[in-house]
Amino acid sequence: MDLQLKDRVVFVAGASRGIGLGIVETLLEEGARVAIAARGAGKLEEERARLAAQYGEDRLWARAGDLRETKTLEEMVDAIESEFGPLWGAVANVGLHPCPPGFDVDDDTWTGGMQQNLDSAFRLARTCLRKMEPRGEGALLMISSIAGMAAMGSPLTYGTAKAAMNHLVQELARITGPSGVRINAIAPGNIIFPGGAWQERVEGERGAVWQKWIKREVPLQRFGTPEEIGSAAAFLLSERASFMTGAIVPVDGGQTRQS
Numbered sequence: 001m002d003l004q005l006k007d008r009v010v011f012v013a014g015a016s017r018g019i020g021l022g023i024v025e026t027l028l029e030e031g032a033r034v035a036i037a038a039r040g041a042g043k044l045e046e047e048r049a050r051l052a053a054q055y056g057e058d059r060l061w062a063r064a065g066d067l068r069e070t071k072t073l074e075e076m077v078d079a080i081e082s083e084f085g086p087l088w089g090a091v092a093n094v095g096l097h098p099c100p101p102g103f104d105v106d107d108d109t110w111t112g113g114m115q116q117n118l119d120s121a122f123r124l125a126r127t128c129l130r131k132m133e134p135r136g137e138g139a140l141l142m143i144s145s146i147a148g149m150a151a152m153g154s155p156l157t158y159g160t161a162k163a164a165m166n167h168l169v170q171e172l173a174r175i176t177g178p179s180g181v182r183i184n185a186i187a188p189g190n191i192i193f194p195g196g197a198w199q200e201r202v203e204g205e206r207g208a209v210w211q212k213w214i215k216r217e218v219p220l221q222r223f224g225t226p227e228e229i230g231s232a233a234a235f236l237l238s239e240r241a242s243f244m245t246g247a248i249v250p251v252d253g254g255q256t257r258q259s
Contacts, residue, residue, distance in 0.1 A: 003238035006031035009085040010237060011077065013067045013124055014093035016043040018193045019143060022226025023091055023233045028055045030234050032088075035061040035080045067094045068120040073127045081131060089237040090128040092121035093143040095162075099155035113157025118164050125172060125183070133179045139237045142169055142185040143229075144248060146256050149187055162187075166248045173246030182245040184236045189252025190214060192223035219254035 010027050014020040015036035027034050028051060038044045041064035048062040061084040065072040081087060097116040099109055121142050132138030147154035148162025169185045176183060192198040201210045215221045232251045235241055250256045 001240065003030050003234055003240055005088075005234065005238050007085075008032045008088035008237075009035065009080065010089040010091065011035040011037070011080055011087055011128065012091045012093065013037050013120070014095070014143075016040060016047050018196050019188060019191055019226050019229045020091070020093040021047060022193075022228075022230040023093070024051065024230075026227065026230030026234045027237070028059060030238075032234075033059050033061075033085060035063075035076075035084055037063055037065060037067060037076055039064060039066055067124065068115050070123050070127070073123055077127050077131060086135065087128055087131050087138065089139045089141065090124060091141045091143065091233060091237070092124045094120040094124075095143065095145075095158075097157060099157040101155065103156065105156055110157055113155070114161055117158060117161035118168070121165055122168060125168075129172075129176060129181065132181045133176060136180040138181045139241075140172075140181065140183040141233055141236055142183070144169075144185040144187045146187045146189050146250055146252050149248065149250065149256055169248065170246045177245055182241070184241070184244055184247045184249065186229060186232055186236065187248055187250045187252065187256070188224065188229050189218065189250065189255045190223050191226060191229060193226050198223060217255055218252070222253065224251060224253060 010032050012020055012024050012034060015024050016038035024034050024036055044062055044064050048060055052060050061080060063076055095117045097113040099105060099113050125140055128140060142165055144165050145162040147159040148166050166185060169183050173183045190198055214223060229251055
């Protein structure tokens, strides 16, 4: 299936590892031109150079910065549009923040978790929509989590922020639908990749316990991969998903139990 993403410009935040990097690689395989951003300059440049050697220097644009900050996002998007091309799509993929278990979460941790997992997504969407909506086309994608679809015992800030993100997607979809801009979210399940939390768990002392848990809780009895999230993301960003907006799509091996 041709996703018709050839030469479309897509901005991916949190692009230097894990799910973000999986999305970038899939988009490049589909012929898109990808603007990548992350906080760590070293890792970002390492991945940019690797991908540029494979797909071509002209297929990539990169800049490091704190993607929770409005000023940083606005400067990046302005630079992408002037140096690389008009945005077709954007992926909000900034997440995770340390949070202790239980309810006794201090104010700074609560605020930090919301800024990392929710505010960053809204600010990216707002910045990109200012460019897309007047043109009457484009697609936004937010990376949520199955932790935002049901109470699963995740850290309080994380699940709460992702649930709010899901609502944000649906509200924005109603606002932007008449202009032709679509907004959806993917809710990944347990995704494993080098350096990620799941990789650390399965390589730790309780690795066998976690593997048993996955087989019990996930009907497909395995972890997902960044590439599998990338495939779903590319579809939702493409014209092939032209009648999808406001959707929260679980990609979780069947773990989410819908009533």
